[in-house]
Amino acid sequence: MRINDFIEIQRESFSNFLEKGFIKELSLRNPISNPTKDLELIFYPDYYQLNPPEWLAKESILQAKTYACRLYVPAQLFNKKTKQVTIQWVLLGNLPLMTKRGHFIINGSPRIIVNQMIRSPGIYYQEVINKNKKKTYYADLISYRGAWLRFELDKKKLIWVRMKKTPKISILVFLQSIGFSKEKIFQSIQYSDYLKNSFLKDNHPNKLENSLITLYSETYPKKEKSLLTSEFGQKLLFRKFMNPRTYDLGTLGRIKLNKKLGLSIPLDKKTLTSQDLLNAIDYLIKLDYGIGELDDIDNLKNRRIRASGEIIQNQISIGLIRLEKLIREKLKKPRKTITIRNLITTKPINGALREFFGSSQLSQFMDQTNPLAEITHKRRLSSLGPGGVSRETAGMAVRGIHPTHYGRICPIETPEGQNAGLVNSITSYAKLNKNGFIETPLYKVYKGQVQKELPILLFSAEQEEEVFVAPSDLKISKLLFLPKKIIPTRFGKDFKRVKREQIDFVAISPIQMISIATSLIPFLEHDDANRALMGSNMQRQAVPLMSAERPIVGTGLEIRVSSDSGHSLQSKVSGYISQVSGEKITILYLTNSTEQELGSKNLKKKKGNSKMELNLSLTKIKNLSSYKIILKNSTVNFSSQKFLTKITHKKNYFKKSLKNFTSIRPFQESIKNLLFQKEEIQNYLLIKKSNILSSSTHEVRAELRSSSSKMNNHKQVRSTNTSFNVVKQSITKPIIKNKNLQTPLSFEIKNYKLAKLEYILQNYQRSNQETCITNRPLVKEGDWVQKGDLLADGSASVGGELALGKNILIAYMPWEGYNFEDAILINERLVLEDVYTSVHIERYEIEIRDTKYGIEQITNQIPEIEPSEILHLDINGIAKIGSWVKEGDILIGKVTPINKKPLSPHEKLLYDIVGKEIPTTRDSSLRVPKGVKGRIIDLQILETQNLPPETFFDGPGRVHIYIAEKRRIQVGDKVAGRHGNKGIVSKILPRQDMPYLPDGTPVDMVLNPLGVPSRMNVGQVFECLLGLAGISLNQQYKILPFDETFGPEASRSTVYSELYKSRLKTKQDWLFNPNAPGKIRLLDGRLGKCFDQQITVGQAYILKLVHLVDEKIHARSTGPYSLVTQQPLRGRSKHGGQRLGEMEVWALEGFGAAYILQELLTIKSDDMKGRHQVMDSILKNKPISLGTPESFKVLIRELQSLCLDVRVYGIDSAGKRKQIDVMKLN
Incomplete structure (x- = not known):
């Protein structure tokens, strides 16, 4: 079976929302009328329309906008008094649109709506076993929308009903409030003796009215009971459980309820009925008698998935409730003229969607580290x-x-x-079904x-x-x-x-x-589940490398991940590549006059005795083609007018634009074509770009050769001339008479259209995780592509296959302790040859503000800056695209107005002598941060949101600047395999010092062999050995996990047989030694001697992870402090320090390092006075004074806030007790 589209779960859900969900929600709030019912607002949700988004998806990211469309609905206002009807299209709000890749773009950031797994609507019975091992039961009645209801059977055999966040109510009071008499209740329930205990001890209500009052007073105990009427209780019950606008079981909930309780209530009845409640209580009582079944809430039949479309539908519902409330309030107010536009505002729906996308747990910043991370996030x-x-x-x-x-x-x-x-x-x-x-x-x-x-x-x-x-x-x-x-x-x-x-x-x-x-993960069945979990998670953290490489040992799923993620481009049509550049690929393809693609449905098949039918791709003629058949001793002039009229009866008239041409008759049935005599029509196609005649015309020649032929020495040459700006042309076809053959294909279409399809490539785009998203074209001008063919690779794919890491030569051996505790030793080749070099794109932004001395300005006129420092800035003060910048360089020049300080006479004189103006601004430019160097690849000038729209200012208001930075692998970077084998690079060794193979090849990476047995991830050993065989045999392997299907120990026999093959092919006996299969004698690069033991060596697929040392290394001498505790902040982003916690204090106490500890807790932390004086004390060689830490003062204040007055006393010189003010201690 073909695997489904991986992102289908997101797209299908959103599509369902657009087709059905929105219409359903708006229909629930329809119509809206005022209290007197004389004004009525009616929506027509079936006819709603979405305007195309103002920005394309790519533009939305660059411009920091939301990719959304305007939502219009026709509305009708009906005034029953005046019989006046007005109909108008109204704007309800802006609906964020899902991109074809299954995510949303909110304020320029790609975001994902995670699929939520929740309890399915229905009734669930569960038991609770208390300390005395007594069982009690309860039932939860869960609705699709509305209040939850719980029935409890306690240890005293009393039955209670409880709504969320309300006190429990006796079941009898609840049932009587619905309208049951006591007799009816006792008759309807099989074991009704249980209910006798549930009478209230004092004042049990007998009448319906009293029951409703009791219900309301129990639910809201703070309300004065004497002021309550039965109407309060009636409204409460109706609002909570009987109103279809506020309570909805959903079709699914009704089906589950009917099935569990043995009911036959119609599926369109989606509110609670009296029969539901009676049967639910009856089932609960039967459970105590051992009749019936408990429900397992973790069973997937009781849990459903709420996908993105349904979650947005719920938000639209919240927005519509707010809108309805606003409209009702406006309809109440008497006005002479009420228009639909005055009634409806976009704030409620826009606000509900903004809240959700901005702050909900389910709306997440998309993980874009690599294509796999993106797909996994969408399927979470x-x-x-x-x-x-x-x-x-x-x-x-x-x-x-x-x-x-x-x-x-x-x-x-x-x-x-x-x-x-x-x-x-x-x-x-x-797959998800319609119920989730x-x-x-x-x-x-x-x-x-x-x-x-x-x-x-x-x-x-x-x-x-x-x-x-x-x-x-x-x-x-x-x-x-x-x-x-x-x-x-x-x-x-x-x-x-x-x-x-x-x-x-x-x-x-x-x-x-x-x-x-x-x-x-190949050989997954040989890995422990915990390590497989780490392997799965770490593949998502792999950084796309500059030169990607597909794995030698894969599983066959790599190509699907790459194509479904949308990072690699595939052709939507069959056609010719007319233009290829780093920015776009253009395809010319034939369509008929109705804009449909020419396909087999347009071709009429004829009977014939040909061995092979004409390939469909050959029938999609795009341009001017000519065929020449050279017989042994004769030549035929196929271009003569006589030949054309006599044999083909075919002329094509091209228009100037080459968009349309008309065919009089493509073939005549009497024509005998040489092409169909061939047994094998197309052996291979050789395409050469011959010459470029001008900017608008070029010629491409293609040669067709055939390996077998039934004719005499015939040579066939096909040349394809793609020509532009053609006024009039004709197509010629070669004909040789052969009475035994008939033409198998006949075109029936008369009008053709040449259409152009452009694919815009992503060129060094920044992802959410600052990795690089780019496309590399794989086609050449003049190539023919079929629908679905690969046009361009992504940053993490090669030939359309996912490529996250590199195949490198590894050895499992200890090396001078450098691979202790999962550390990894690497060859300097990986650094020098850019094997593990990745490109990261960082975005820096600056925005002007309105200060009390004036508006800031982005400019290149920066005070007190050397001219050489601003050579790379343009006239606006922004660094030019293509500039190389390093730490401390100005990216965007900005000046902030300052207060003119009054100058003394001698200062004024000094300024006049030097010829310098008195400064009115200070430099507040954006500079390249520490540790960053790279090239500026893009900049975006945006509108500022800090200033009112009518404010006038010079220069840009807000600028985003993008720097591309190369990061080589270095000590401290994290690398990992696919089997959960991770480690940190501990040392980069010269290649001559690395252990090497018998043929002289140095190993690229040395891993610790102790990382395999205890972790039980033996799959890595199989992978590296099969990789070694693959390198020797120049072969790639696709091995699905769980291969015991093919026989016991299939993995081992496969690996050994491939190693044996590689030994035979390369004549290198050391590749496979039957006495120690998979192990090789390695030599020490420093001494040239063999190591004592044979070592497992192989080609493993190793990934470089996003946890780069450049983003983790951090140092602080001084920096910001917390306002309350006056201790340094925490974290690299805030330029914070490392916390000296209680365990560290214990360690210092254990060593008796009293003075170090005192320093750490005072002047190095939160002794405010001491830390300011410490520099002065060191310079003047004075003793350092240690004061009271601020955190101690905070503790005293907290104790005082708890009404505990803590005081410190000392004995003065007179021997009397004296209070010491701890707040002023030095």
């Missing part, structure tokens, strides 16, 4: 967020792996830390035979409960029969071993149960 499932669980209260049951996760949720890929098990990834083959449940595909099995010819069936967790499902890694015979042995299968929540005849279904692929990132 989160149990957090509104309506979900919180990470503080989530227990192990919610986080654990459930049997229903098989084929739906990946058991491996989840974050480490607080979110483990709460944030998951959907598996490779899983995850489905997995299975093959039908009939009497032990897998029915691969039948359609594949999709199963939800509920449908899968009653069938036997076998795993996919079984050896299936040629006739598709399962093995005769006892087969392990799943049935419900259990694992059983059964005969093949009992099996109903079988999984379709070994990678069906794991996510995309995990299925990119």
Whole structure:
């Protein structure tokens, strides 16, 4: 089965929202009328329209705008008094649009809406076992929209009902409030004795009115009971459970409720009915008698996915409720003229969407480190967020792996830390159904035979409960029969071993149960799950390198990740490449007059005895083609007018623009064509760009050769001339009479159109994580491409395959302690040859402000700056594109007005003598930060939002400047393999000192062998050995995980056989030694001697991760302090310091380093007076005075705020007790 589009889950959901969701939400709020019902506002949601976005997706990022379209709806205002009707298109708000890659662009930043996993609407029964091992039961009634309701059966056998955040109410009072009499309640419930305990001890209401008052007073205990009427209770019940606008079970909730409680209420009844409540309580009582089943909330049949479209729909709903409230208030006010435009404002919907995209847990900054990170982020499932669980209260049951996760949720890929098990990834083959449940595909099995010819069936967790499902890694015979042995299968929540005849279904692929990132790990079955988890997560952190390289050992899924992420370009049409540059690729393709692409549906097939039908691509003629057939002793002039009229009857008239041409008759049925005599028409196509005649005309020649021919010595040459600005041309076809052949194809289209399709390439774009997004063209001018062919690679793909790292030669051995504790020793070749060099693009911005002395200005007139320092600035004071800048250089010149200070007479005289003006501005330019050097590749001048629109100022208001920086691998960088084997570069060794192979090749990286046995990730050893064979044999391998299908220990036998092949091919005996397979005698580069033991050496695929030392290294001498504690701030971004915590204090105490400790806690931290005087004391050789730390003063103040007056006393010279003011201690 072909794997679904990886981003389909996002696109389909948003498409569903646009087609149905928005219309449904607006229909719920329709019509809106005033209290007297004489004014009515009606929307027509079916006819809503979206205007195209003001900015393209790429422009939105550069201009820091939101990629959104305007949402218009027709509205009608009907005045029943005057019988006046006005209809108008109204703007409801700006709706952010999803890009074709499945994300949104908000204020210039790509953002993702994460899919949320929540409890499905319905009723769920669960038990609680207390300390005394007594069981109590409760039922949660969950709605799609509206209040939740809980029925509790406590240890005293009393039944209570509780709404969210309200006190519990007796079940009898609740049922009586709905309108049941006591008799009806006791008759309807089977074990009604339970209910006798639920009478209120004092003043149990007998009448309906009293029940409603009691219900309201119990729900809102602060209200005065004497002022309440039954109407209050009635409105409460209607608002909470009976009003379809505020309470909605949803179709799914109604189905689940009917199924669980054995009801047959119509599906369109989506509010609570009295029968629902009675049956729910009856089921709860029966549970205490051991009748009925408890529900497992972690079962995927009880959890559904809320995708992006549904989440936005909920936000639109919030916005519409606010809008409705505003409209009702405006309709109440008496006005002579009310217009639709006055009633409707865009603020409510825009505000609801802005709040959601800006601050919701489910709207996240897109992870754009590489294409895999992007796809995984779009396929992420989160149990957090509104309506979900919180990470503080989530227990192990919610986080654990459930049997229903098989084929739906990946058991491996989840974050480490607080979110483990709460944030998951959907598996490779899983799909969402219309109700939001995850489905997995299975093959039908009939009497032990897998029915691969039948359609594949999709199963939800509920449908899968009653069938036997076998795993996919079984050896299936040629006739598709399962093995005769006892087969392990799943049935419900259990694992059983059964005969093949009992099996109903079988999984379709070994990678069906794991996510995309995990299925990119070769030999996954040999890795421990914890390490596979790290491998999956670290692949997402790999930085795209300058020269990418595809892995020698892959799994076959790399090409799908690259194509579905949208980072590599694929052709949408079949056609000729007319132009290729670093900025765009242009394709010319034929369409017919109705703008449709010419395809096989337009061709009429004729009978013929040809061995091979004409290839479809040859029929899509774009331009002027000529064929020459040279017979052995004769030449035919095919260009003569006589030949054209006699044989082909075909003329083509081209217009100047070369956009349309008309065909009189493409072929006549009597024509016999040489082309169809060929057994093999096209062996290979050689395309050469011959010459460029002018800027508007060029010629491309293509030669067709054939390996076998049934004719005499005929030579066939095909030349293709692509010509522009043609006034009149004709196409000629070669004809040789042959009565036995008929033309197999005939064109029936009369009008053709040549269309142009342009693909704009991404050229050094900045990603959210400051990695580089770029496209590299793979086609040449004059190439023919089919629909779906690759046009350009992305920054992390090669030939359309995902390429995140490099294949490098590694050895597992200790080396002078430099690879202790996962440290890694690398060869300087990796630095000098830019093997692990990546390009990072950083954005710096500056914006002018209005100060109290005037408006700041971006300019190149900067005071007290040498002219040489501003040579690279333009007239506006902005660095020019292409400039090389380093630390401290000015990027954007900016001056801030300052207060003119009054000068003394001698200062004025000095300024006059020097000829210098009195400064009115100070330099506040944007400079290149520490440790950064690179080239300016782009700048954007934007509108400022700090100043009012009517403010006049000189120069730009807001500028973004982009610097591209090369980062080579260095000590401190983090590198990792795909199996969770990670480490930090500890030393870069000269290549001559590295251990080397018997043929003299030095090793690129030395890893610690102790990192394999205890971590149990042996897959890395298989990978590096197969990689070594691949390098020798010049071969790539695609190995799907779980290969035991092909026999026991298939991985080992494959690796050894390939190594043996490479030994035979290269004649290098050391490649495979049967006594120590996979191990090689290495030589020490420093001494030239062999190491004592044989060493595992191979080609591993190693990634450079985004945790670069350049972004982590940090030093501080002085810097900002916290306002309250006066201690240094924390973190690199704030230029903070490292915290000396209590454990560090204990360590110093343990050494008895009293004075060091005192310094650290006072003048080096928060003794404000002491830290200012310390420099002076050192310079003047005075003793350093140590005062009171500010944090101690804060402690005293906090104790005082708790009404604890802490005082410190000392004994004075007279021997009396005297209070010491700790706030003034030095």
